[in-house]
Amino acid sequence: MSDSARKTVRLFHTAPALVAVFDALAAELAPWAVLRHTVREDLLKCAIDLGQATPEVIEAAASAIAEQTHDDIDAVVCTCSTIGAAADLANATSNLPVFRIDRAMARESLMLGERILVLATLRTTIEPTVSLLKSEAGAMGRAPTIESMVLDEARALFLSGDTDRYLQAVADGINAAALDADVVVLAQASMAAALPLVKAVNAPILTSPRIGFAWVTRELSGLAA
Incomplete structure (x- = not known):
């Protein structure tokens, strides 16, 4: 892609650790992309405190995402599955594309x-992810069996910021839970870093x-x- 076709993408995160993750992906997959990052930890914290991403949280997140659609931005990507519906809401009214990272x-x-x-690892992420799967399945005329599990031990480590033990707990949870599935979906982007610690499992693991x-x-x- 020529310099004249370079795209500036705003990444909307709720976890600071994802800044480095997407910088690395951009360097590998899209060196023509210029990334800008916004981190709003408060939105995820609010959802966790309330026990779910309530309509009020989604509306607040959609407004915050909409504020990122400036003239110098070509697209916005919401990297948080818990508030993923906010990306869809913002996209419906934006003149720029707003992507939900977990849709693909x-x-x-x-x-x-x-x-x-x-x-x-966060209960607040299960419902939005399952809802997205059901919506996409309906659009494809599919009726899969969808089961879900919260890795409670990993959740406590995630909230305490103990990254190494968090990733090991995620890997242990994947190893134990993946036996009866055709495919495993890791609902949170932060879980992807645990894949190198996962033992060989038959089911593909998607992040x-x-x-x-x-x-x-x-x-x-x-x-x-």
């Missing part, structure tokens, strides 16, 4: 099997950062064509 992962999981297992960012870059390349 949901679509790919439906192509890989009929028994989908959703794993998360949103790489799959989602690759999808976004393809869409943006198409816009530039």
Whole structure:
């Protein structure tokens, strides 16, 4: 892609650690992309405190995302699955594309099997991810079996910021839970870093950062064509 076709993408995070994750993905997959980052930890904290991403949280997140659609931005990507519905809400009224990072992962999981297992470390992430899977399944005329599990031990480590033990707990949870699934979906982008610690399992394990960012870059390349 020529310099004249470079795209500036605003990444909207609720976890600071994802800044480095997506910088690395951009360097590998889309060196033509210029990334800008916004981190709003308060939105995820609010959802956790309330026990779910309430309509009020989604509306607040959608407004915050909409504020990122400036003239110098070509697209916005929401990297948080808990507030993923806010990306859809913002996209409906924006003059720029607003992407939900986990949508491509949901679509790919439906192509890989009929028994989908959703794993998360935060209970607030389960419902939005399952809802997205059901929506995409309906659009594809599919009726998969979707089960979900919260990795409670990993959740406590995630909230305490103990990254190394968090990732090991995620890996242990994947190893224990993946036996009866055709495909495993990791609902939170932060869980992707645990994959190198996972033992060999038969089911494919999908994570949103790489799959989602690759999808976004393809869409943006198409816009530039």
